[in-house]
Amino acid sequence: EDKAGQILEEGINEAGAFSSWLAAASAYSTHGVNMIPFYIFYSMFGFQRIGDLAWAGGDMQARGFLVGGTAGRTTINGEGLQHQDGHSHLIAGSIPNCRAYDPCFAYEMAVIIHDGMKRMVQNQENVFYYITAMNENYRQPAMLKGAEEGIVKGMHLIREAEVKGTDTPRAQLLGSGTILREVIAAADMLEEDFGVVCDIWSVTSFNELRREGLEVERWNLLHPDETPRLSYAEQCLAGAEMPIIAATDYVKSYADQIRQFIDGDYRVLGTDGFGRSDTRERLRWFFEVDRNFIAYTTIKALADGGVLGNDKVTAARTQYAIDPDKPNPVSV
Numbered sequence: 001e002d003k004a005g006q007i008l009e010e011g012i013n014e015a016g017a018f019s020s021w022l023a024a025a026s027a028y029s030t031h032g033v034n035m036i037p038f039y040i041f042y043s044m045f046g047f048q049r050i051g052d053l054a055w056a057g058g059d060m061q062a063r064g065f066l067v068g069g070t071a072g073r074t075t076i077n078g079e080g081l082q083h084q085d086g087h088s089h090l091i092a093g094s095i096p097n098c099r100a101y102d103p104c105f106a107y108e109m110a111v112i113i114h115d116g117m118k119r120m121v122q123n124q125e126n127v128f129y130y131i132t133a134m135n136e137n138y139r140q141p142a143m144l145k146g147a148e149e150g151i152v153k154g155m156h157l158i159r160e161a162e163v164k165g166t167d168t169p170r171a172q173l174l175g176s177g178t179i180l181r182e183v184i185a186a187a188d189m190l191e192e193d194f195g196v197v198c199d200i201w202s203v204t205s206f207n208e209l210r211r212e213g214l215e216v217e218r219w220n221l222l223h224p225d226e227t228p229r230l231s232y233a234e235q236c237l238a239g240a241e242m243p244i245i246a247a248t249d250y251v252k253s254y255a256d257q258i259r260q261f262i263d264g265d266y267r268v269l270g271t272d273g274f275g276r277s278d279t280r281e282r283l284r285w286f287f288e289v290d291r292n293f294i295a296y297t298t299i300k301a302l303a304d305g306g307v308l309g310n311d312k313v314t315a316a317r318t319q320y321a322i323d324p325d326k327p328n329p330v331s332v
Contacts, residue, residue, distance in 0.1 A: 010147065014041065016056075018050045025128065027064035034121055036064050042076070043068025043132055044083050047091035058095040061126035065116060071102065071132030071269035072249030074283035075178050084275025086251045090131040091296040093257075095206040100207045102177040102248070103151075107143035109133070110153045110202055129266040134178045135282070151202075153232050154209035161197035169196040169307050171326070173297050176203045176248035176255065179289055182248055186294035193319055194299060194312060205254070206248075209233045210257040217260075218272075220250060233261045243301035247289050267301055269293060273329035287329050294322035 010017035016169030017039060024037035026300035039046075046068045047054055054066075060206065072074040073086035092100035099116070103109045108194070112131060119125040138280030139261045141158075150156025161170055171190075182203050187198040203209070230238070243265035246255040259266055271287040284290035299316040302308040 003327060006257045014045055014049045014329045016054065020052045020085045021064060021066075022053065022057055022060065022062060023168055025057060025064035028063060028124075029061070033159055036117065036120060038065045038067055040069065042083055042284075043071040043088045045320060047088045047130075048085075051091055054092075054098070056250050057128060058097050061097070062128050063120040063126065064128050065113065066128065066130045068130065069133035070135045072138075072178050072288060073251075073273075073275055074134065074249055074280055074289070077136050077280045077283055078277050079275070079306060080277040081275045085253075086249070086271045086273075086275070088130070088132070088185040089250055089254050090206055093210070097127045098130055099127055099205075100132075101205045102132045102250075104134075104175070104177050104202055105182040107204065108149075108151050111143075112204065113146050122207065132177060136182060149183075150324050151204050152208075153212065154205040154207075154279060155201050155233065156202045157199060157236070158202045158234070159184070159198075159200040161199045163197055164266065169194070169302050171198050171302060172201065172237065172240050172244040173240070173294065173298070174201045174203050174244060174246035174255070175252070176206065176246075179247050179249045180286075182245055182284060182289065182291045183294055185291040188293045189291060189320075190298055193295075194308075194316065195303065196296070196298065196308075199288055201236070203246070203248075206255050206257050209261070212220035213258060213261040221229060231259050231261045234263070237264075240264075243298065245269070245298050245301065247294050249289065265301055265305060271295060271329075275330075292322065296320045296322050 021037045022038040024035040027035045035322040037242050041287050068088055071085055073084045076083050089100050092098050095329045101112045116129045173183045173187055185198055192286045206307040216229045216231040245267050248255050249271055252268045253270045255268045269289045296316050303310055303313045
């Protein structure tokens with residue numbers, strides 16, 4: 001305990017730790033004291049192990065932050081099946097007042113926490129936050145001006161393609177969490193190797209994009225005589241050149257949540273299958289979410305759309321060492 005708050009170390013006792021979090025997260029109601037607790041845990045050991053208590057937290061109108069690290073199927077690379085999380089965001093998304101985010105950069109994390117503090121303390125809203133975190137070492141860029149709104153809503157453009165001519169092949173690349181860095185690397189490879197330019201979007205929350213999209217869809221259903229509204233995902237990608245490739249460190253269902261709000265060729269890469277121990281590079285190759293698979297999938301999608309010839313697909317398969325006979329990671 002210190003003057004600024006409390007630090008509780010519950011040991012290997014997820015239920016006890018979450019119960020402590022619940023007590024603090026509901027103190028505004030039971031004791032008239034505003035407390036914003038942070039419960040930090042292996043993401044795989046969060047919602048998967050204390051899912052019923054997390055749902056109780058929603059029912060109790062708890063306020064606070066759940067921080068799942070080291071998040072993602074390929075990021076905690078030495079722990080194998082039991083620790084490697086590919087689905088916690090889907091569980092979090094089932095709780096109506098849980099706001100779940102998968103940021104990549106420090107400034108995104110800061111904006112999300114600031115938004116949570118404002119909503120839970122200043123506005124006294126009964127919501128709580130789940131944020132996944134990574135422990136890889138990588139350069140942290142400065143935040144682009146005006147990015148805050150998109151970060152909170154679920155996606156923002158971090159790099160716009162430099163189109164060099166009307167016939168320049170172009171694609172949209174969406175990345176989440178640690179795999180956003182693979183997306184950025186894939187975009188660089190595509191431009192250098194095949195002259196394909198890409199807009200790069202950081203998707204901080206496919207859950208929030210879906211939640212807002214469903215709200216807009218419901219409004220349109222109930223207001224047929226008024227001008228239909230567009231979801232935030234539709235607004236971001238309106239008029240964007242296809243295809244759209246989304247890659248995350250979670251099962252494909254995570255990024256697939258927004259498919260109904262995208263008008264065009266939308267392809268998803270994810271980490272379906274059991275976790276295993278290996279290097280991060282090998283795991284991302286194994287689950288087919290690394291920069292090579294992202295780049296190859298983009299070329300294939302452009303060829304399917306008639307923008308590139310099939311010879312480019314063959315060339316990309318060779319260039320990026322894609323084995324057509326590689327086992328499906330779900331089956332091994």
